[in-house]
Amino acid sequence: MSLRSPPLSAVHQRADASFTDFGGWEMPVEFESIRTEHEAVRNEVGKFDVSHMGQITVAGPDAATLTQRLTTNDVTVLDPGEAQYGAITDEDGIMLDDTVVYRLPEGAADEFLFIPNAGHDGEMTERWLSERDERGLDATVTNRTEEYAMIAVQGPDAPDLLAAETEDVTLSALSRFEVADGAVAGIDSLIARTGYTGEPGFEILCPWDDAKAVWGALECQPCGLGARDTLRLEMGFLLSGQEFHPVDEPRTPYEAGIGWTVKLDTEFVGRDTLEGVAADGPEEKLIGIELVDRGVPRHGYDVTTPDGEPIGHITSGTMSPTLGAPIALAYVPAAYAEPDESVRVVVRGEPKKARTRSTPFLDR
Numbered sequence: 226m227s228l229r230s231p232p233l234s235a236v237h238q239r240a241d242a243s244f245t246d247f248g249g250w251e252m253p254v255e256f257e258s259i260r261t262e263h264e265a266v267r268n269e270v271g272k273f274d275v276s277h278m279g280q281i282t283v284a285g286p287d288a289a290t291l292t293q294r295l296t297t298n299d300v301t302v303l304d305p306g307e308a309q310y311g312a313i314t315d316e317d318g319i320m321l322d323d324t325v326v327y328r329l330p331e332g333a334a335d336e337f338l339f340i341p342n343a344g345h346d347g348e349m350t351e352r353w354l355s356e357r358d359e360r361g362l363d364a365t366v367t368n369r370t371e372e373y374a375m376i377a378v379q380g381p382d383a384p385d386l387l388a389a390e391t392e393d394v395t396l397s398a399l400s401r402f403e404v405a406d407g408a409v410a411g412i413d414s415l416i417a418r419t420g421y422t423g424e425p426g427f428e429i430l431c432p433w434d435d436a437k438a439v440w441g442a443l444e445c446q447p448c449g450l451g452a453r454d455t456l457r458l459e460m461g462f463l464l465s466g467q468e469f470h471p472v473d474e475p476r477t478p479y480e481a482g483i484g485w486t487v488k489l490d491t492e493f494v495g496r497d498t499l500e501g502v503a504a505d506g507p508e509e510k511l512i513g514i515e516l517v518d519r520g521v522p523r524h525g526y527d528v529t530t531p532d533g534e535p536i537g538h539i540t541s542g543t544m545s546p547t548l549g550a551p552i553a554l555a556y557v558p559a560a561y562a563e564p565d566e567s568v569r570v571v572v573r574g575e576p577k578k579a580r581t582r583s584t585p586f587l588d589r
Contacts, residue, residue: 231276232374232436242449248343248466250277253449262452263546266422270380271448272440279346280373280430282335283353287362292337295356296326297478297495299488300337303328308402308417311486312478313341313349314495318502320469320476322349323483325419327404335367338415338430342465346370356494374436378443379426379456387427390442391416396427410442421453423460423589455543461513461554461584467524467541468511468554474540480507480556482584509537510562513582514553520572522553522579527571536561539570545586552586 228251231237237244242253253274255262265271283292293300298311305328313322322345327338341349350368357364378387387409388396394407394416404417412435420426431439454464463469463483469476478487479502489500516522522542529535542553553570561568564583569576 229277229371231274232433233274233276233440236437236440237274237447240447242447245450247450248277248345250343252277253447255449255451256447259449259451259455260546262446262448263455265446266380266424266448266452266456267547268381269445270378270382270386271446271452272443273377273379273448273453274374274436274440275377275428275453276374276433276436277343278375279341279343279349280369280375281339281341281346281350281353282367282369283337283339283364284335284367285364287357287364288336291353291357291360291362291364291366292326292339293491294360294493295353296324296339297487297493297499298326299491300326300328301491305329305331306403306405308404308419309486310402310483312483313352314478314493314499315471316495316498318477318495318498319471320478320481321352321471322465323463323469325417327415327417329415330404330406333406335365345465372433373430374433374439376429376431376436376439376443377420377426378429378445379420379422380424380445382445383424383426386443386445387416387429410438412439414439421462422456423585423587424456454541455546458541458543458552458554459545459547459585459587460589461586464541476511476556477502477507479503480509480511482511506559508559509556510559511540511554511556512562513584513586514539514555514568514570514579515582515586516551516553516570516577516579518577518579520570520575520577521551522570522572526553528555528557528579529569529571529576531567531569533569533576536568547587552582554584557581
């Protein structure tokens with residue numbers, strides 16, 4: 226099967242980006258270097274093409290009922306122009322995806338927009354349609370992934386950079402997890418104040434065919450998925466397929482550390498199971514780990530006690546460009562999930578001294 230291409234693919238090729246297959250999309254992994262791009266976002270500003278993320282709209286009288294049924298958070302509390310983070314779970318409370326749900330501004334043709342992870346847009350569209358039809362709900366569900374481009378602008382200087390190219394909305398008045406209509410480089414867009422790096426930043430959703438105009442107007446360091454991964458890992462943010470996967474890494478929101486997104490006073494698929502997990506506590510938890518010895522922790526590496534007893538495994542790991550230290554996320558028994566527990570990470574057969582850490586690794 227051929228890879229899907231984002232609307233800026235030709236622009237990235239002209240910039241000599243290196244590419245990777247991510248969720249069925251051919252996406253830029255780096256332009257200059259992961260470190261250069263990472264440091265630009267931490268210290269100044271960088272831009273990311275994140276058009277591989279899904280965009281699905283829900284409209285109609287039962288749009289809220291349908292979206293509430295399939296996400297763990299409470300979408301009924303959202304006013305127009307607000308957003309929230311949540312999980313999408315199956316009947317056993319296992320995470321199929323995590324998502325941001327936007328209640329669109331007043332006057333929008335659709336009521337809700339939610340963002341599945343790369344390659345999940347078809348699956349999640351079908352999930353919404355199936356639930357709608359099974360319950361006889363009145364809602365229209367539309368997969369708009371190849372109608373919208375999505376560009377993230379992240380870093381301490383992101384507000385000033387974007388404000389200079391934006392009309393019809395005051396960015397300084399836009400709070401975290403709010404979305405508004407505005408024009409960027411003269412292109413009508415949705416502008417959301419969310420992000421995946423821990424820095425101030427925005428996501429711009431504009432028409433697919435207008436992506437080049439918006440991207441070109443934002444004069445800053447282009448960044449690829451490599452820097453996006455090191456930035457999110459320093460913040461302890463989840464990555465689909467790494468920290469959770471319905472087959473390879475089946476986890477509940479409580480295990481994955483996002484139990485705060487589960488509103489048990491609402492009705493959603495998986496609620497009854499998760500109520501029991503909340504009452505008893507998860508047997509395992511996702512925690513941060515920092516190596517004391519030299520070495521870089523990677524996905525799949527074993528975590529053991531100092532005596533060599535296996536207790537868990539790494540889901541994501543890297544050498545933190547900001548901290549200059551090897552960091553990772555790992556699942557371990559709840560008894561080992563407190564900070565400053567002494568553990569070992571087996572790196573290429575060698576047990577390396579490490580300690581558990583609370584996340585985020587950075588104070589942001």
